[in-house]
Amino acid sequence: MKNEQDITNHILSLADRCVKCGLCLPQCPTYALTENENESPRGRIALIQGWLTGQLKPSEKLMNHLDQCLLCRRCERVCPSAVPYGEIIDRAKNLLKENRSTSFYTGIKQLSLKTLMNKKFSSPLINGLRFLQKSGGLFLLRKSQLGKLLGLQPYLEILPELDKPFKPEHFYPAITTKQGEVALFTGCLSGSFDSKTVEASIRLLTRLGYDVHIPPQQGCCGALHMHDGNQKQAVNFANHNIQSFNPLKNIKTVISLVNACTSQLKEYPGLNTSDSFSTEVKDIIEFLSEVDWPENITMIPLNKTVALQIPCSLQNSLRAEEKLITLLQRIPGISLPPDAIYNKCCGAAGTYFVNFPETSDKLKLQALDKLTKSQPDLIISSNLGCALQLKAGLKQQNNKAEVIHPVLLLEQQLKLI
Numbered sequence: 001m002k003n004e005q006d007i008t009n010h011i012l013s014l015a016d017r018c019v020k021c022g023l024c025l026p027q028c029p030t031y032a033l034t035e036n037e038n039e040s041p042r043g044r045i046a047l048i049q050g051w052l053t054g055q056l057k058p059s060e061k062l063m064n065h066l067d068q069c070l071l072c073r074r075c076e077r078v079c080p081s082a083v084p085y086g087e088i089i090d091r092a093k094n095l096l097k098e099n100r101s102t103s104f105y106t107g108i109k110q111l112s113l114k115t116l117m118n119k120k121f122s123s124p125l126i127n128g129l130r131f132l133q134k135s136g137g138l139f140l141l142r143k144s145q146l147g148k149l150l151g152l153q154p155y156l157e158i159l160p161e162l163d164k165p166f167k168p169e170h171f172y173p174a175i176t177t178k179q180g181e182v183a184l185f186t187g188c189l190s191g192s193f194d195s196k197t198v199e200a201s202i203r204l205l206t207r208l209g210y211d212v213h214i215p216p217q218q219g220c221c222g223a224l225h226m227h228d229g230n231q232k233q234a235v236n237f238a239n240h241n242i243q244s245f246n247p248l249k250n251i252k253t254v255i256s257l258v259n260a261c262t263s264q265l266k267e268y269p270g271l272n273t274s275d276s277f278s279t280e281v282k283d284i285i286e287f288l289s290e291v292d293w294p295e296n297i298t299m300i301p302l303n304k305t306v307a308l309q310i311p312c313s314l315q316n317s318l319r320a321e322e323k324l325i326t327l328l329q330r331i332p333g334i335s336l337p338p339d340a341i342y343n344k345c346c347g348a349a350g351t352y353f354v355n356f357p358e359t360s361d362k363l364k365l366q367a368l369d370k371l372t373k374s375q376p377d378l379i380i381s382s383n384l385g386c387a388l389q390l391k392a393g394l395k396q397q398n399n400k401a402e403v404i405h406p407v408l409l410l411e412q413q414l415k416l417i
Protein backbone atom coordinates (compact mmCIF):
# COMPACT_ATOMS: atom_id res chain seq x y z
CA MET A 1 0.00 0.00 0.00
CA LYS A 2 1.65 3.15 -1.19
CA ASN A 3 -0.65 6.10 -0.57
CA GLU A 4 -2.67 7.41 2.32
CA GLN A 5 -6.02 6.67 0.66
CA ASP A 6 -5.14 2.98 0.14
CA ILE A 7 -4.09 2.70 3.77
CA THR A 8 -7.24 4.46 4.94
CA ASN A 9 -9.42 2.11 2.87
CA HIS A 10 -7.55 -0.89 4.21
CA ILE A 11 -8.00 0.20 7.85
CA LEU A 12 -11.69 0.88 7.26
CA SER A 13 -12.23 -2.51 5.66
CA LEU A 14 -10.66 -4.20 8.70
CA ALA A 15 -12.61 -2.01 11.14
CA ASP A 16 -15.88 -2.81 9.30
CA ARG A 17 -15.58 -6.38 10.53
CA CYS A 18 -16.42 -5.11 14.03
CA VAL A 19 -20.13 -5.75 14.67
CA LYS A 20 -20.00 -3.72 17.92
CA CYS A 21 -21.11 -6.71 20.00
CA GLY A 22 -19.05 -5.58 22.99
CA LEU A 23 -17.79 -9.04 23.91
CA CYS A 24 -14.28 -7.59 24.07
CA LEU A 25 -15.10 -4.94 26.67
CA PRO A 26 -14.81 -7.10 29.82
CA GLN A 27 -11.38 -8.26 28.61
CA CYS A 28 -9.91 -4.80 28.15
CA PRO A 29 -7.69 -3.56 31.01
CA THR A 30 -8.12 0.14 30.18
CA TYR A 31 -11.91 -0.22 30.03
CA ALA A 32 -11.85 -2.09 33.34
CA LEU A 33 -9.99 0.83 34.95
CA THR A 34 -12.07 3.65 33.45
CA GLU A 35 -15.45 2.20 32.39
CA ASN A 36 -15.21 4.68 29.52
CA GLU A 37 -16.33 3.39 26.12
CA ASN A 38 -13.60 5.46 24.44
CA GLU A 39 -11.06 3.42 26.40
CA SER A 40 -12.40 0.12 25.07
CA PRO A 41 -11.57 -1.79 21.86
CA ARG A 42 -15.03 -1.19 20.42
CA GLY A 43 -14.83 2.51 21.29
CA ARG A 44 -11.36 2.93 19.81
CA ILE A 45 -12.43 1.20 16.59
CA ALA A 46 -15.43 3.55 16.41
CA LEU A 47 -13.14 6.58 16.96
CA ILE A 48 -10.86 5.42 14.13
CA GLN A 49 -13.86 4.89 11.85
CA GLY A 50 -15.25 8.33 12.73
CA TRP A 51 -11.92 10.01 12.02
CA LEU A 52 -11.17 8.16 8.78
CA THR A 53 -14.64 8.80 7.37
CA GLY A 54 -14.35 12.51 8.20
CA GLN A 55 -17.02 12.56 10.91
CA LEU A 56 -14.51 13.29 13.70
CA LYS A 57 -11.45 15.54 13.81
CA PRO A 58 -8.17 13.88 14.88
CA SER A 59 -8.22 15.95 18.07
CA GLU A 60 -5.71 15.59 20.91
CA LYS A 61 -8.46 13.90 22.92
CA LEU A 62 -9.11 11.31 20.21
CA MET A 63 -5.40 10.62 19.82
CA ASN A 64 -5.02 10.19 23.58
CA HIS A 65 -7.70 7.51 23.65
CA LEU A 66 -5.74 5.60 21.00
CA ASP A 67 -2.42 6.19 22.76
CA GLN A 68 -3.81 4.89 26.03
CA CYS A 69 -4.43 1.48 24.48
CA LEU A 70 -1.85 -0.97 25.86
CA LEU A 71 -1.74 -2.88 22.55
CA CYS A 72 -2.06 -6.02 24.64
CA ARG A 73 -4.45 -7.51 22.04
CA ARG A 74 -6.42 -9.29 24.73
CA CYS A 75 -9.54 -8.10 22.90
CA GLU A 76 -8.58 -10.09 19.80
CA ARG A 77 -8.72 -13.41 21.65
CA VAL A 78 -12.45 -13.15 22.34
CA CYS A 79 -13.66 -11.39 19.19
CA PRO A 80 -16.25 -13.50 17.32
CA SER A 81 -15.59 -11.55 14.10
CA ALA A 82 -11.80 -12.04 14.28
CA VAL A 83 -11.23 -8.27 14.08
CA PRO A 84 -7.45 -7.73 13.72
CA TYR A 85 -7.44 -4.97 16.32
CA GLY A 86 -3.63 -4.84 16.60
CA GLU A 87 -3.21 -4.16 12.89
CA ILE A 88 -5.99 -1.56 12.88
CA ILE A 89 -4.50 0.48 15.71
CA ASP A 90 -0.89 0.18 14.54
CA ARG A 91 -1.81 1.44 11.07
CA ALA A 92 -4.07 4.17 12.44
CA LYS A 93 -1.35 5.43 14.80
CA ASN A 94 1.11 5.49 11.93
CA LEU A 95 -1.28 7.66 9.89
CA LEU A 96 -1.88 9.94 12.86
CA LYS A 97 1.83 10.30 13.52
CA GLU A 98 2.24 11.98 10.19
CA ASN A 99 -0.31 14.66 11.20
CA ARG A 100 0.94 15.19 14.71
CA SER A 101 3.50 17.46 16.35
CA THR A 102 5.69 16.15 19.16
CA SER A 103 5.91 17.92 22.54
CA PHE A 104 9.29 18.67 24.17
CA TYR A 105 8.84 15.92 26.80
CA THR A 106 7.66 13.31 24.34
CA GLY A 107 10.63 14.28 22.16
CA ILE A 108 13.08 13.65 25.03
CA LYS A 109 11.48 10.32 25.89
CA GLN A 110 11.50 9.21 22.25
CA LEU A 111 15.11 10.28 21.80
CA SER A 112 16.20 8.28 24.88
CA LEU A 113 14.33 5.29 23.56
CA LYS A 114 15.71 5.54 20.04
CA THR A 115 19.24 5.87 21.40
CA LEU A 116 18.85 2.73 23.51
CA MET A 117 17.43 0.76 20.58
CA ASN A 118 20.14 1.83 18.16
CA LYS A 119 23.19 -0.40 18.42
CA LYS A 120 25.53 2.39 17.31
CA PHE A 121 24.67 4.53 20.33
CA SER A 122 23.36 2.05 22.89
CA SER A 123 26.78 0.71 23.90
CA PRO A 124 28.22 4.04 25.13
CA LEU A 125 24.85 4.93 26.69
CA ILE A 126 24.66 1.64 28.59
CA ASN A 127 28.31 1.96 29.65
CA GLY A 128 27.52 5.44 30.94
CA LEU A 129 24.45 4.17 32.80
CA ARG A 130 26.49 1.34 34.33
CA PHE A 131 29.10 3.84 35.50
CA LEU A 132 26.39 6.04 37.02
CA GLN A 133 24.85 2.99 38.69
CA LYS A 134 28.14 1.83 40.24
CA SER A 135 29.16 5.34 41.32
CA GLY A 136 25.79 6.12 42.93
CA GLY A 137 25.08 8.88 40.41
CA LEU A 138 21.96 7.13 39.19
CA PHE A 139 20.64 6.83 42.73
CA LEU A 140 21.08 10.60 43.15
CA LEU A 141 19.42 11.26 39.78
CA ARG A 142 16.50 9.06 40.82
CA LYS A 143 16.10 11.01 44.05
CA SER A 144 16.57 14.42 42.43
CA GLN A 145 13.93 16.41 40.57
CA LEU A 146 15.87 16.35 37.29
CA GLY A 147 14.68 12.87 36.22
CA LYS A 148 11.11 13.89 37.06
CA LEU A 149 11.42 17.20 35.23
CA LEU A 150 12.63 15.47 32.09
CA GLY A 151 9.95 12.80 32.38
CA LEU A 152 12.62 10.08 32.64
CA GLN A 153 11.69 8.81 36.12
CA PRO A 154 9.92 5.65 34.82
CA TYR A 155 13.08 4.69 32.89
CA LEU A 156 15.18 5.21 36.02
CA GLU A 157 12.79 3.09 38.11
CA ILE A 158 12.72 0.17 35.69
CA LEU A 159 16.44 0.07 34.90
CA PRO A 160 17.85 -3.24 36.17
CA GLU A 161 21.25 -3.79 37.79
CA LEU A 162 23.51 -3.58 34.72
CA ASP A 163 26.18 -6.29 34.50
CA LYS A 164 28.97 -6.30 31.99
CA PRO A 165 27.18 -6.77 28.61
CA PHE A 166 27.42 -10.22 27.08
CA LYS A 167 28.90 -10.07 23.58
CA PRO A 168 28.26 -13.50 22.08
CA GLU A 169 30.49 -15.29 19.60
CA HIS A 170 29.13 -15.62 16.06
CA PHE A 171 28.91 -19.41 16.29
CA TYR A 172 28.50 -22.11 18.95
CA PRO A 173 28.67 -25.77 17.85
CA ALA A 174 26.29 -28.45 19.17
CA ILE A 175 27.78 -30.34 22.11
CA THR A 176 25.73 -33.52 21.65
CA THR A 177 24.58 -35.45 18.57
CA LYS A 178 23.72 -32.80 16.02
CA GLN A 179 20.01 -32.18 15.36
CA GLY A 180 20.29 -29.11 13.14
CA GLU A 181 21.37 -25.48 12.90
CA VAL A 182 19.53 -22.45 14.23
CA ALA A 183 20.15 -18.71 14.35
CA LEU A 184 19.52 -16.67 17.45
CA PHE A 185 17.85 -13.27 17.45
CA THR A 186 19.05 -11.48 20.57
CA GLY A 187 17.79 -8.02 19.56
CA CYS A 188 19.07 -4.80 21.02
CA LEU A 189 18.84 -4.97 24.81
CA SER A 190 18.93 -8.60 26.00
CA GLY A 191 22.74 -8.72 26.01
CA SER A 192 22.86 -5.82 28.51
CA PHE A 193 19.60 -6.21 30.42
CA ASP A 194 19.30 -10.00 30.59
CA SER A 195 22.63 -11.49 29.60
CA LYS A 196 22.10 -14.58 31.77
CA THR A 197 19.14 -15.65 29.63
CA VAL A 198 21.10 -15.17 26.41
CA GLU A 199 23.96 -17.31 27.73
CA ALA A 200 21.58 -19.97 29.11
CA SER A 201 19.74 -20.16 25.76
CA ILE A 202 22.99 -20.83 23.91
CA ARG A 203 24.01 -23.52 26.43
CA LEU A 204 20.61 -25.21 26.28
CA LEU A 205 20.33 -25.19 22.48
CA THR A 206 23.84 -26.58 21.98
CA ARG A 207 23.12 -29.19 24.65
CA LEU A 208 20.00 -30.23 22.72
CA GLY A 209 22.15 -30.75 19.61
CA TYR A 210 21.85 -27.47 17.70
CA ASP A 211 24.61 -25.43 16.16
CA VAL A 212 23.82 -21.82 17.09
CA HIS A 213 24.64 -18.89 14.79
CA ILE A 214 24.38 -15.32 16.08
CA PRO A 215 24.78 -12.75 13.29
CA PRO A 216 26.59 -9.80 14.88
CA GLN A 217 24.98 -7.20 12.58
CA GLN A 218 21.43 -7.86 13.84
CA GLY A 219 19.66 -5.06 15.67
CA CYS A 220 16.40 -3.91 17.21
CA CYS A 221 13.28 -5.76 15.95
CA GLY A 222 11.42 -2.44 15.57
CA ALA A 223 8.40 -3.37 17.74
CA LEU A 224 8.47 -0.24 19.88
CA HIS A 225 8.76 2.00 16.82
CA MET A 226 5.93 0.15 15.08
CA HIS A 227 3.57 0.46 18.06
CA ASP A 228 4.58 4.08 18.50
CA GLY A 229 3.31 4.86 14.99
CA ASN A 230 6.76 5.02 13.42
CA GLN A 231 6.33 2.38 10.73
CA LYS A 232 9.06 3.81 8.53
CA GLN A 233 11.72 3.19 11.17
CA ALA A 234 10.24 -0.24 11.94
CA VAL A 235 10.58 -1.18 8.26
CA ASN A 236 14.23 -0.01 8.27
CA PHE A 237 14.97 -2.27 11.24
CA ALA A 238 13.13 -5.16 9.57
CA ASN A 239 15.16 -4.79 6.36
CA HIS A 240 18.37 -4.66 8.35
CA ASN A 241 17.56 -7.85 10.28
CA ILE A 242 16.44 -9.73 7.19
CA GLN A 243 19.72 -8.82 5.49
CA SER A 244 21.66 -9.95 8.58
CA PHE A 245 20.07 -13.40 8.82
CA ASN A 246 19.40 -14.40 5.20
CA PRO A 247 23.04 -15.03 4.19
CA LEU A 248 23.22 -17.88 6.77
CA LYS A 249 22.86 -21.22 5.03
CA ASN A 250 21.47 -24.53 6.41
CA ILE A 251 19.51 -22.70 9.07
CA LYS A 252 16.41 -24.49 10.27
CA THR A 253 14.90 -21.64 12.26
CA VAL A 254 15.51 -18.09 13.50
CA ILE A 255 14.86 -18.26 17.24
CA SER A 256 13.97 -15.15 19.20
CA LEU A 257 14.40 -14.88 22.96
CA VAL A 258 11.87 -12.15 23.81
CA ASN A 259 8.17 -12.73 23.12
CA ALA A 260 7.48 -9.15 22.01
CA CYS A 261 10.40 -9.25 19.56
CA THR A 262 9.22 -12.61 18.20
CA SER A 263 5.77 -11.16 17.52
CA GLN A 264 7.32 -8.28 15.63
CA LEU A 265 9.66 -10.55 13.60
CA LYS A 266 6.65 -12.66 12.63
CA GLU A 267 4.88 -9.52 11.43
CA TYR A 268 7.63 -8.53 8.98
CA PRO A 269 5.70 -10.10 6.06
CA GLY A 270 2.93 -7.49 6.59
CA LEU A 271 5.38 -4.58 6.34
CA ASN A 272 6.67 -3.18 3.10
CA THR A 273 10.10 -4.77 3.46
CA SER A 274 12.40 -5.17 0.47
CA ASP A 275 12.87 -8.91 1.17
CA SER A 276 11.58 -11.51 3.65
CA PHE A 277 13.18 -14.00 6.03
CA SER A 278 14.25 -17.09 4.10
CA THR A 279 13.50 -19.30 7.10
CA GLU A 280 10.77 -19.55 9.72
CA VAL A 281 10.82 -17.48 12.91
CA LYS A 282 9.96 -19.03 16.26
CA ASP A 283 10.02 -17.90 19.81
CA ILE A 284 12.42 -19.94 21.93
CA ILE A 285 9.40 -21.12 23.97
CA GLU A 286 7.73 -22.46 20.81
CA PHE A 287 10.94 -24.06 19.56
CA LEU A 288 11.88 -25.80 22.81
CA SER A 289 8.36 -27.13 23.33
CA GLU A 290 8.12 -28.52 19.79
CA VAL A 291 11.50 -30.24 19.27
CA ASP A 292 12.51 -33.63 20.64
CA TRP A 293 14.86 -33.50 23.60
CA PRO A 294 17.61 -36.14 23.79
CA GLU A 295 16.50 -39.01 26.01
CA ASN A 296 19.60 -38.81 28.17
CA ILE A 297 18.76 -35.30 29.40
CA THR A 298 17.64 -35.31 32.99
CA MET A 299 16.65 -32.48 35.27
CA ILE A 300 17.07 -31.65 38.92
CA PRO A 301 13.74 -31.36 40.78
CA LEU A 302 12.77 -27.81 41.70
CA ASN A 303 12.19 -27.24 45.38
CA LYS A 304 11.04 -23.65 45.12
CA THR A 305 7.60 -22.04 44.97
CA VAL A 306 6.94 -20.42 41.62
CA ALA A 307 4.41 -18.06 40.07
CA LEU A 308 4.03 -17.61 36.33
CA GLN A 309 3.39 -14.35 34.47
CA ILE A 310 2.14 -14.93 30.94
CA PRO A 311 3.09 -11.94 28.76
CA CYS A 312 0.44 -10.52 26.41
CA SER A 313 2.76 -11.03 23.44
CA LEU A 314 3.06 -14.74 24.24
CA GLN A 315 -0.64 -15.19 24.91
CA ASN A 316 -2.44 -12.87 22.50
CA SER A 317 0.00 -12.53 19.65
CA LEU A 318 1.96 -15.82 19.56
CA ARG A 319 -0.88 -17.72 21.26
CA ALA A 320 1.68 -20.03 22.83
CA GLU A 321 0.90 -19.92 26.56
CA GLU A 322 0.08 -23.65 26.65
CA LYS A 323 3.46 -24.36 25.09
CA LEU A 324 5.16 -22.46 27.88
CA ILE A 325 3.29 -24.45 30.54
CA THR A 326 4.11 -27.74 28.78
CA LEU A 327 7.75 -26.75 28.57
CA LEU A 328 7.96 -25.83 32.25
CA GLN A 329 6.42 -29.15 33.18
CA ARG A 330 9.66 -30.77 32.06
CA ILE A 331 11.04 -29.64 35.41
CA PRO A 332 10.28 -32.25 38.06
CA GLY A 333 8.59 -30.87 41.16
CA ILE A 334 7.35 -27.66 39.54
CA SER A 335 3.86 -26.70 40.63
CA LEU A 336 1.75 -24.22 38.65
CA PRO A 337 -1.77 -24.10 40.08
CA PRO A 338 -4.15 -21.66 38.32
CA ASP A 339 -3.88 -19.31 41.33
CA ALA A 340 -0.16 -18.85 40.64
CA ILE A 341 -0.65 -17.84 36.99
CA TYR A 342 -1.34 -14.26 35.86
CA ASN A 343 -2.19 -13.58 32.23
CA LYS A 344 -3.26 -9.94 32.06
CA CYS A 345 -1.16 -6.94 31.08
CA CYS A 346 1.46 -6.00 33.70
CA GLY A 347 1.52 -2.38 32.48
CA ALA A 348 4.99 -2.39 30.90
CA ALA A 349 3.54 -2.58 27.36
CA GLY A 350 6.46 -1.29 25.32
CA THR A 351 6.83 2.40 26.16
CA TYR A 352 3.50 2.61 27.96
CA PHE A 353 5.18 2.62 31.39
CA VAL A 354 6.94 5.85 30.37
CA ASN A 355 4.01 7.53 28.63
CA PHE A 356 1.31 6.61 31.15
CA PRO A 357 3.10 5.82 34.41
CA GLU A 358 -0.01 6.06 36.61
CA THR A 359 -2.03 3.49 34.65
CA SER A 360 1.08 1.38 34.27
CA ASP A 361 1.59 1.39 38.06
CA LYS A 362 -2.01 0.33 38.70
CA LEU A 363 -1.65 -2.61 36.32
CA LYS A 364 1.72 -3.53 37.82
CA LEU A 365 0.19 -3.64 41.31
CA GLN A 366 -2.71 -5.80 40.09
CA ALA A 367 -0.19 -8.23 38.57
CA LEU A 368 1.99 -8.34 41.67
CA ASP A 369 -1.01 -8.80 43.99
CA LYS A 370 -1.86 -12.01 42.21
CA LEU A 371 1.68 -13.20 41.53
CA THR A 372 2.95 -12.73 45.08
CA LYS A 373 -0.06 -14.22 46.86
CA SER A 374 1.64 -17.59 47.37
CA GLN A 375 4.89 -15.86 48.43
CA PRO A 376 6.85 -17.41 45.56
CA ASP A 377 10.64 -17.67 45.48
CA LEU A 378 10.55 -17.27 41.70
CA ILE A 379 8.30 -15.40 39.26
CA ILE A 380 8.70 -16.73 35.74
CA SER A 381 8.34 -14.30 32.82
CA SER A 382 9.34 -14.88 29.21
CA ASN A 383 9.27 -11.24 28.05
CA LEU A 384 12.04 -8.81 28.94
CA GLY A 385 9.82 -5.71 29.33
CA CYS A 386 7.42 -7.54 31.69
CA ALA A 387 10.32 -9.00 33.67
CA LEU A 388 11.82 -5.53 34.19
CA GLN A 389 8.44 -4.10 35.19
CA LEU A 390 7.84 -6.87 37.74
CA LYS A 391 11.38 -6.58 39.12
CA ALA A 392 10.93 -2.84 39.63
CA GLY A 393 7.60 -3.45 41.42
CA LEU A 394 9.06 -6.15 43.67
CA LYS A 395 11.93 -3.84 44.57
CA GLN A 396 9.48 -1.09 45.54
CA GLN A 397 7.67 -3.62 47.75
CA ASN A 398 10.94 -4.88 49.22
CA ASN A 399 9.99 -8.37 48.06
CA LYS A 400 12.97 -10.65 47.47
CA ALA A 401 11.28 -12.95 44.91
CA GLU A 402 13.48 -13.45 41.84
CA VAL A 403 12.10 -12.82 38.33
CA ILE A 404 13.50 -15.39 35.93
CA HIS A 405 13.15 -16.27 32.23
CA PRO A 406 11.80 -19.83 31.76
CA VAL A 407 14.79 -20.82 29.62
CA LEU A 408 17.20 -19.74 32.33
CA LEU A 409 15.23 -21.79 34.86
CA LEU A 410 15.18 -24.85 32.57
CA GLU A 411 18.89 -24.57 31.95
CA GLN A 412 19.66 -24.19 35.65
CA GLN A 413 17.75 -27.40 36.36
CA LEU A 414 19.64 -29.46 33.77
CA LYS A 415 21.78 -32.21 35.23
CA LEU A 416 25.30 -31.89 33.94
CA ILE A 417 26.40 -34.75 31.73
Ligand code: SF4
Pocket residue numbers: 017018019020021022023024025041042045075078079080081082083
Ligand atom coordinates in the same frame (compact mmCIF):
# COMPACT_ATOMS: atom_id res chain seq x y z
S1 SF4 B 1 -15.61 -8.36 20.17
FE1 SF4 B 1 -14.90 -7.88 18.07
S2 SF4 B 1 -16.78 -7.47 16.93
FE2 SF4 B 1 -17.32 -7.37 19.10
S3 SF4 B 1 -17.09 -5.18 19.63
FE3 SF4 B 1 -15.17 -6.15 20.13
S4 SF4 B 1 -13.93 -5.87 18.28
FE4 SF4 B 1 -16.03 -5.48 17.68
Ligand code: SF4
Pocket residue numbers: 027028029030031039040041044068069070071072073074075076085
Ligand atom coordinates in the same frame (compact mmCIF):
# COMPACT_ATOMS: atom_id res chain seq x y z
S1 SF4 C 1 -5.31 -3.98 22.95
FE1 SF4 C 1 -5.65 -4.25 25.17
S2 SF4 C 1 -5.89 -2.16 26.00
FE2 SF4 C 1 -6.08 -2.01 23.76
S3 SF4 C 1 -8.26 -2.11 23.36
FE3 SF4 C 1 -7.49 -4.25 23.20
S4 SF4 C 1 -7.74 -5.12 25.25
FE4 SF4 C 1 -7.93 -2.87 25.45
